[in-house]
Amino acid sequence: MERVLKINKLTKKFGRLCAVNELELEVMKGQVFGILGPNGSGKTTTLGMLMGVILPTSGDYSWMGEPPTHTIRRKIGAVLEHPIFYPYLSGQKNLELMAIIKQAPVENIPKVLDLVGLTDRKEDKYKNYSLGMKQRLAIATALVNDPIVLILDEPTNGLDPMGIAQIRDIIKKIALSGKTIILASHLLDEVEKICTHFAILMKGNKVYDGAMGDISRSEEVVTITAPQENVGTYLEKFKGTISVQKDDHNYLVKLKPGFSSDELNRFLVENGVFVSQLSTKKKSLEKQFLEILAENK
């Protein structure tokens, strides 16, 4: 797989405060990479360094295998923190200006406006846009150069539920088109719904880094409801079981890594036990996130 981003011991100090500490990270082509972390954990500082606006104290990074220059930045679409535009220009004019800077074809503008659903309002001045429209315009500018990588920093910050859903749909649409996306967020739910890989930052340190599937597969909890009395004993006999808990009429079976609910079901059927309900519950990212944070306190 092609490597899009490689970060090598990237460090940023603001006076005595260490905002990002020897960060190492790799992002491959096609990944939707989430950068998680509480407020002030160094997410935006990291992205700022990657986009050349914040000067690293030490360490380096490369995009698409090349050392960072302003020309490589034209192949990246990025929105950091909040949308930034010339308030006195219309959405259309702002996009035209960005297209000139990025040396992107002007023909892309109607396409991206359409994608974010701003075609009707393109002639309005930016300062009259609602927050949701501003965020969407920001995504549109990031896409105007048909970038290889899209960087989004808290794209749903401060939006209402409808706005959040709109942005999420847009991101999913973009991800489906095969673009690599780097998404910084403190909204776990958002990352869980969109990302394929993620890293967790805390006080400038990376505390976790891996694929979304990995972390979800690590422990599976299966909820089983069965009319038979002796289900419990069979469940405990299954070789993948860690523990069985009874909760009203349901059994909560915690499975060892590598075992899945269908294997458990086959085992039960082979033993003549038929269940009326079987559902798996993956541990939510939020729970794991809090656990990881607690471990690193």
Added chain:
Amino acid sequence: MRYLLNIELKKMIHYRTFWVVSGLYFFLLIIWSASGMEFLKWLAGFFDVFGQRININRVPIYHFPDIWQNLFWGAGFLKMGLAIMVVISVTNEYSYRTIRQNIIDGLSRENFILSKILANLLWSLVSVVIVFFIALIAGLIYSPQYEFPYSLTGLDFLFTYFLEIFSFLSFSLMISMLIKRSGLTIILLIHSYLIELIIKANVDNYFPSIIPYFPLESISSLVPFPYRRYVFQEIRDYITVESVVLALIWIVVFNYLAYLTLKKRDI
């Protein structure tokens, strides 16, 4: 080059404040340069009381070749208006944070400063062209006779006037980059002459020889004050190499410092 200038123009051309400030400047530049004779007439009115009218036609301020230095010197007065526009265009980038987005979008820090410098060159050039044509037209109207190329002596002040405007705009670019806030920058810019005057007055007692090298002092000496010649005093009616070299050095210093502040800064 075209690319960078294009970016800067795109930012300004749909910005109403730009049109108001620059419109005011260029309008004033035209009126100011063209109304010298009217001003003299008005001035002559005061002397009427003594029973003797001054014949303003005998004060040849709008005659070739005097007109070149006279008008280029006078037009230098208005450069503050243009400088304020430069301050607005630079400090806006900080207050809207668009400088950050410009860099993110793929401008280098050098590109950003260069686009501002190119715009400064353009505004200086437009000023020169305007004053040149007004001087030419006014000279043709008011001069009793013309004799080319003699009438064009002193036209070389066109070049130093250009340096004067451009170096002052470079100076405003530098302090805008340093201060980042429009209000404070404009106040400092307006007071810069006063501040330099105070420093000069203090330095005068100890090292009077360094005074000509002060930045604003050297900018103003590019086109020397011409009107003393009408009260029969010596004036410098030629360009000195030192003044040009000094101005060029300051231009490099101002623009380089502007670049340096941006290069060293997180934005």
